[in-house]
Amino acid sequence: MLHAALIGFPGSGKSTLFQLMTSVHEAPHGRGDVHLGISRVPDARLDTLTTMYNPRKRVPATIEFTDLVAPARTGAQALVDVAGDKNADALVHVVRAFRNPAVPHPSGMVDPARDARAMEDELILADLAVAERRLERLDKDVKKIKSAELEQERALVQRCRAALEHGRPLRALELTGDDRKRLRGFQFLSAKPLLLVINLDEADVAAVGGDIGRAAAHAGLADFLARAATGVVALCATIELEISELEANEATAFLADLGLAESGLDRVIRATYDLLGYISFFTVGEDECRAWSIARGTTAHAAAGEIHTDIQRGFIRAEVVPYDALVARGSMTACREHGEVRLEGKEYVVQDGDIINFRFAT
Numbered sequence: 007m008l009h010a011a012l013i014g015f016p017g018s019g020k021s022t023l024f025q026l027m028t029s030v031h032e033a034p035h036g037r038g039d040v041h042l043g044i045s046r047v048p049d050a051r052l053d054t055l056t057t058m059y060n061p062r063k064r065v066p067a068t069i070e071f072t073d074l075v076a077p078a079r080t081g082a083q084a085l086v087d088v089a090g091d092k093n094a095d096a097l098v099h100v101v102r103a104f105r106n107p108a109v110p111h112p113s114g115m116v117d118p119a120r121d122a123r124a125m126e127d128e129l130i131l132a133d134l135a136v137a138e139r140r141l142e143r144l145d146k147d148v149k150k151i152k153s154a155e156l157e158q159e160r161a162l163v164q165r166c167r168a169a170l171e172h173g174r175p176l177r178a179l180e181l182t183g184d185d186r187k188r189l190r191g192f193q194f195l196s197a198k199p200l201l202l203v204i205n206l207d208e209a210d211v212a213a214v215g216g217d218i219g220r221a222a223a224h225a226g227l228a229d230f231l232a233r234a235a236t237g238v239v240a241l242c243a244t245i246e247l248e249i250s251e252l253e254a255n256e257a258t259a260f261l262a263d264l265g266l267a268e269s270g271l272d273r274v275i276r277a278t279y280d281l282l283g284y285i286s287f288f289t290v291g292e293d294e295c296r297a298w299s300i301a302r303g304t305t306a307h308a309a310a311g312e313i314h315t316d317i318q319r320g321f322i323r324a325e326v327v328p329y330d331a332l333v334a335r336g337s338m339t340a341c342r343e344h345g346e347v348r349l350e351g352k353e354y355v356v357q358d359g360d361i362i363n364f365r366f367a368t
């Protein structure tokens with residue numbers, strides 16, 4: 007499952023958001039310091055399909071979030087709850103912009119731009135230590151063993167070290183697929199996609215409304231908007247708490263008053279999903295309408311394996327209809343009549359929103 011870690015300075019609102027965003031909570035797997043929770047990825051397309059098919063079951067895509075329960079560290083590291091979560095696919099940095107004097111800021115003053123940069127520096131420093139340790143080892147190995155792979159890895163890690171020394175996160179590097187594979191084992195923190203969640207003050211939400219450019223400028227974080235593998239979302243956790251207690255139609259009206267189309271929680275979940283480069287395909291029927299998560303570029307054969315290894319093993323063809331065509335025609339049968347159901351083979355690259363029926367031999 008996709009897995010994102012909430013990180014941020016103590017008192018920035020991580021746990022508040024975590025409680026609101028995740029509904030299914032799992033017991034920590036042998037790690038008492040981390041909470042795991044599961045979020046459903048909001049997707050209006052799945053809502054429409056559910057209305058069309060009225061299935062017994064509706065299954066959205068999901069993301070797992072982790073929240074560090076209590077930072078056990080001291081000194082400079084205690085400022086940052088990096089969640090020790092090296093396995094995360096993405097980092098979600100909750101940056102405090104709300105003032106609330108009842109909640110002391112560990113640095114004494116609320117300054118979102120400083121916090122975003124301080125966190126970036128922490129990630130970079132942690133990665134620099136990893137890169138240097140690896141280079142020491144590689145320098146020794148390269149002297150002993152003649153290996154093109156070792157040479158290539160060394161050149162790559164040197165490139166990483168140089169970027170880090172210049173204060174650049176590794177997610178800004180342009181890397182080939184092979185480079186990415188070489189780096190995977192290091193679990194570099196600054197290489198992970200980063201979502202900044204600006205936790206606004208109650209008093210500022212109406213002023214910035216749904217305008218992320220204005221919200222980022224207000225928090226001094228405008229320069230993060232254009233960065234590689236970086237996303238920015240603004241919300242106010244305490245207002246989200248209020249919204250979560252409203253009936254659905256009241257919540258919609260309340261959001262509209264604030265100039266917003268959807269809740270901040272939904273925006274964070276979806277932005278995380280998008281940032282990871284994940285797309286959804288759907289399976290539909292009277293039994294179940296379901297969204298499946300795959301990385302962009304996944305083939306039909308691999309997508310079949312997401313559903314069941316038997317479907318992958320016995321793969322014959324994928325019957326594919328784009329979401330828009332299905333909604334426009336109103337049914338699979340109508341799509342078939344108009345020749346809009348394509349038969350695709352194993353190598354077909356699944357597109358976001360494809361409705362797929364896998365034909366397979368058992």
Ligand SMILES: Nc1nc2c(ncn2[C@@H]2O[C@H](COP(=O)(O)OP(=O)(O)O)[C@@H](O)[C@H]2O)c(=O)[nH]1
Nearest residue numbers: 016017018019020021022104106109242243244
């Ligand atoms: N005024 C205000 N208080 C907030 C907001 N978000 C969180 N808080 C409060 O800040 C405190 C710390 O929040 P928490 O979620 O535990 O932060 P964490 O340490 O990052 O997990 C709690 O008392 C929250 O109620 C916000 O948007 N506005």
Ligand SMILES: [Mg+2]
Nearest residue numbers: 020021074075
């Ligand atoms: Mg907390």
